[in-house]
Amino acid sequence: MLVDAHCHLTGSYLAEGQETAALLARAREAGVSGFIAVGTDLEDSRAVLELARKTPQVRASLGVHPHEASSWTEETEAALDALIADPAVRFVGETGLDFHYNHSPRAIQEEVFRAQIRLAKKHRKPLMIHTRSAPSDTLRVLREEGAEGAQGMIHCFSEDKAFAEAALDLGFCLSFSGIVTFKTAETIREVARWAPEDRILVETDAPFLAPVPMRGKANEPGFVRFTAERVAELRGLAPARLAELTTRNLEALCGWSPSS
Numbered sequence: 001m002l003v004d005a006h007c008h009l010t011g012s013y014l015a016e017g018q019e020t021a022a023l024l025a026r027a028r029e030a031g032v033s034g035f036i037a038v039g040t041d042l043e044d045s046r047a048v049l050e051l052a053r054k055t056p057q058v059r060a061s062l063g064v065h066p067h068e069a070s071s072w073t074e075e076t077e078a079a080l081d082a083l084i085a086d087p088a089v090r091f092v093g094e095t096g097l098d099f100h101y102n103h104s105p106r107a108i109q110e111e112v113f114r115a116q117i118r119l120a121k122k123h124r125k126p127l128m129i130h131t132r133s134a135p136s137d138t139l140r141v142l143r144e145e146g147a148e149g150a151q152g153m154i155h156c157f158s159e160d161k162a163f164a165e166a167a168l169d170l171g172f173c174l175s176f177s178g179i180v181t182f183k184t185a186e187t188i189r190e191v192a193r194w195a196p197e198d199r200i201l202v203e204t205d206a207p208f209l210a211p212v213p214m215r216g217k218a219n220e221p222g223f224v225r226f227t228a229e230r231v232a233e234l235r236g237l238a239p240a241r242l243a244e245l246t247t248r249n250l251e252a253l254c255g256w257s258p259s260s
């Protein structure tokens with residue numbers, strides 16, 4: 001039994017002709033039975049929560065992505081605060097910093113990241129962290145806001161071992177995506193080999209980053225098995241054992257597993 005710890009299943013994230021129920025059915029056939037669906041702005045977060053409320057195998061992560069940080073207002077904060085209280089919501093985010101694309105100004109990204117860390121602490125729900133080209137600033141903000149009081153996961157882990165050690169010190173889990181199967185990702189594979197077994201997760205970040213051998217296609221939650229197989233191989237574990245570990249780790253982090 002595998003869980004996809006981070007995927008996008010709503011609205012504009014669905015490829016043309018894709019339908020959430022069919023994606024989830026195919027994933028179940030591939031042995032993937034639980035899904036953390038992630039919202040990236042207020043409207044998408046509402047859609048994710050609606051999906052999670054009617055789908056027992058889907059739980060929600062609600063927040064405003066750093067790309068969308070410019071959309072944040074006091075009203076966004078108040079609305080998210082209310083939505084996050086729902087028991088189907090298990091994470092706050094995705095939130096963090098993306099200094100690669102800079103779709104929102106850096107100062108605004110940081111401010112909106114801080115606000116979501118405060119929401120996570122208030123609701124005692126873990127954080128879903130997106131970080132790209134901003135490792136030291138991400139760690140600084142997490143420390144300054146006392147994020148170890150919320151904990152969470154670094155989604156789509158793509159940093160080095162030093163960053164991994166710092167994130168683990170803050171109590172965070174590391175979630176490996178299809179990147180771990182890419183030819184050039186030796187630094188990430190090194191972390192996937194070494195990370196403590198009680199702190200690792202696997203995810204797709206569908207529809208992005210399809211793992212080898214599906215690279216180039218629209219990613220979907222069922223493909224998490226290719227990433228899980230690669231991480232298992234790197235660690236010298238049977239795929240079933242890796243599935244068991246990552247499902248248990250997700251449950252320890254957010255209090256939910258598809259069988260609970």
Ligand SMILES: [Zn+2]
Pocket residue numbers: 094130131155156
């Ligand atoms: Zn992300």
Ligand SMILES: [Zn+2]
Pocket residue numbers: 006007008038094205
């Ligand atoms: Zn994402």
